[in-house]
Amino acid sequence: MTDTPRTEFALAAGVVALTTAACLPLRGRVNPTDVAMLFLLAVVFVAARYHRGPAVFASVLAIASFDLLFVPPYYHFSVHDTSYLLTFGVMLAVALVMSRLVAQIRDQSDDASDRERRTAAMYALSTELADAADRGQVLRIAEAHMERSGVGRATILLVDDPVAPGGALHLPTTGIFASLETRVAAEWAFERGESAGCGTGHCAEAGTLVAPLRTPSRTLGVVAVLPAADERVPTAAERATIEALAAQAALALERTLLAERHDLARAEVEGERLRTSLLSSLSHDLRTPLGSIEGAASSLLEPAGPLPPEVRHDLADSILEESRRMSRLVANLLDMIRVETGALVVKKAWQPLEEVLGVVLIRMEERLRSHPVQVQLPADLPLVPVDELLLEQVFINLLENAARYTPPGTPIGVKAWAESRAVVVEVSDRGPGVLPGDEEAVFRKFYRGAASSSQPGGGAGLGLTICRGIIAAHGGRMWVESQSGGGAAFRFSLPLEGPPMDALPTERPEG
Numbered sequence: 001m002t003d004t005p006r007t008e009f010a011l012a013a014g015v016v017a018l019t020t021a022a023c024l025p026l027r028g029r030v031n032p033t034d035v036a037m038l039f040l041l042a043v044v045f046v047a048a049r050y051h052r053g054p055a056v057f058a059s060v061l062a063i064a065s066f067d068l069l070f071v072p073p074y075y076h077f078s079v080h081d082t083s084y085l086l087t088f089g090v091m092l093a094v095a096l097v098m099s100r101l102v103a104q105i106r107d108q109s110d111d112a113s114d115r116e117r118r119t120a121a122m123y124a125l126s127t128e129l130a131d132a133a134d135r136g137q138v139l140r141i142a143e144a145h146m147e148r149s150g151v152g153r154a155t156i157l158l159v160d161d162p163v164a165p166g167g168a169l170h171l172p173t174t175g176i177f178a179s180l181e182t183r184v185a186a187e188w189a190f191e192r193g194e195s196a197g198c199g200t201g202h203c204a205e206a207g208t209l210v211a212p213l214r215t216p217s218r219t220l221g222v223v224a225v226l227p228a229a230d231e232r233v234p235t236a237a238e239r240a241t242i243e244a245l246a247a248q249a250a251l252a253l254e255r256t257l258l259a260e261r262h263d264l265a266r267a268e269v270e271g272e273r274l275r276t277s278l279l280s281s282l283s284h285d286l287r288t289p290l291g292s293i294e295g296a297a298s299s300l301l302e303p304a305g306p307l308p309p310e311v312r313h314d315l316a317d318s319i320l321e322e323s324r325r326m327s328r329l330v331a332n333l334l335d336m337i338r339v340e341t342g343a344l345v346v347k348k349a350w351q352p353l354e355e356v357l358g359v360v361l362i363r364m365e366e367r368l369r370s371h372p373v374q375v376q377l378p379a380d381l382p383l384v385p386v387d388e389l390l391l392e393q394v395f396i397n398l399l400e401n402a403a404r405y406t407p408p409g410t411p412i413g414v415k416a417w418a419e420s421r422a423v424v425v426e427v428s429d430r431g432p433g434v435l436p437g438d439e440e441a442v443f444r445k446f447y448r449g450a451a452s453s454s455q456p457g458g459g460a461g462l463g464l465t466i467c468r469g470i471i472a473a474h475g476g477r478m479w480v481e482s483q484s485g486g487g488a489a490f491r492f493s494l495p496l497e498g499p500p501m502d503a504l505p506t507e508r509p510e511g
Contacts, residue, residue, distance in 0.1 A: 008050040012058035020065045035070050036087045047098035059095030063088045114237035129252040142249035152228040158221035176224045181206035186222050199234040213250040289322035346473045348385040348498045360395040370408040376415035385498020390470045397463035398427040406431030428489040443468045
């Protein structure tokens with residue numbers, strides 16, 4: 001403290017006055033040297049309790065009182081016995097030594113208290129930052145803890161692109177950075193990596209304390225702390241606490257930014273892998289239908305002679321079938337991109353499941369002509385909240401797979417039942433089934449089993465991946481089980497949670 005409170009001087013004078021009053025009845029009865037010991041005790045008491053100024057003041061008052069009232073001749077400051085001069089010197093030296101020792105002890109105690117508060121603040125901050133999952137949480141937690149330090153309102157400002165190395169600091173002209181002095185202090189702190197603003201030796205005219213968010217590799221931004229009271233200057237201990245919290249927050253921010261950079265890099269790798277797979281699939285799977293279409297079309301245009309009607313019909317049918325195959329392939333690729341990029345939007349409405357399935361069976365009547373479809377839907381099956389167009393795509397992919405990979409004439413089963421606030425749907429077949437251990441692999445992108453590889457018109461291996469993505473977007477799950485009599489049963493659940501139930505639509509949207 002630079003200014004000693006006046007109350008300490010008054011209390012020091014009061015202690016000496018009380019000592020004098022207590023010793024007056026002893027004058028003439030005890031040796032003056034013993035009285036000097038009582039005054040020395042009073043000086044030690046003042047030095048132990050107060051600062052150096054009051055201690056020296058008490059020492060001077062004690063010497064004056066002792067000389068005036070207890071050293072003959074009384075009521076005069078003249079000293080006939082020079083031995084008392086040594087007593088006066090000892091009293092003054094004891095006051096100075098005691099005040100210095102007490103000041104050191106007090107400073108050490110204050111430093112220990114400051115370190116304890118700083119350690120407690122850093123521990124509380126690190127405990128909360130350990131559970132922070134992203135950059136926003138780190139910023140909110142760090143600002144809240146800096147405000148709890150007792151200085152005032154805190155605001156953290158990061159560089160424009162903290163994920164990328166480097167980055168520039170763009171200071172706003174509003175809020176805590178409204179004043180020009182604060183912005184100058186923020187720029188100085190960011191460039192030099194040292195605190196600036198009020199309470200420091202740099203840009204002290206600013207009314208805000210600015211500390212850098214510095215890591216061993218770079219400076220991520222600054223934290224500005226506006227004192228709660230006007231013209232309040234943070235103490236050295238408060239500034240040290242803010243700097244320690246800023247350094248800890250910077251390390252936590254760097255950790256989250258590294259995680260974000262890793263996620264971006266992984267997303268780029270996954271995106272590049274997906275693009276490569278899509279291009280590979282396009283180049284491989286489109287070549288066959290395009291070759292068939294080209295060959296059939298060139299045969300129809302051949303001027304060598306008229307083709308029999310049945311041959312022309314077969315060629316036209318081949319062109320139509322291969323065109324549909326290309327359309328399905330392109331549609332699956334587009335749906336896969338929507339699933340992978342999160343652009344799949346589900347618009348739920350309460351629908352009867354048999355209506356959605358009926359539309360699908362009508363659309364697939366030609367493709368299912370060699371496979372009888374056995375439908376088992378209970379009469380009391382509840383309505384389900386679904387996007388009917390997306391659910392139709394799921395049924396189409398499952399039924400098309402069942403028809404493609406099972407022998408002609410084998411039945412395909414579709415049934416559903418209510419179970420634990422959800423409706424479970426099953427599409428089963430009597431084909432070769434799924435190999436043991438491939439129950440999850442069949443849902444991977446571009447996966448093709450042995451049965452798919454032997455099919456001349458096999459797909460791109462995206463249908464089941466798309467189906468699982470659509471069901472997941474509805475809040476359900478999809479899995480496959482082997483049947484005891486042979487074949488596979490693909491099942492998915494549709495939770496009975498959706499928008500408020502309205503009247504059933506009177507007409508279906510086109511699509």
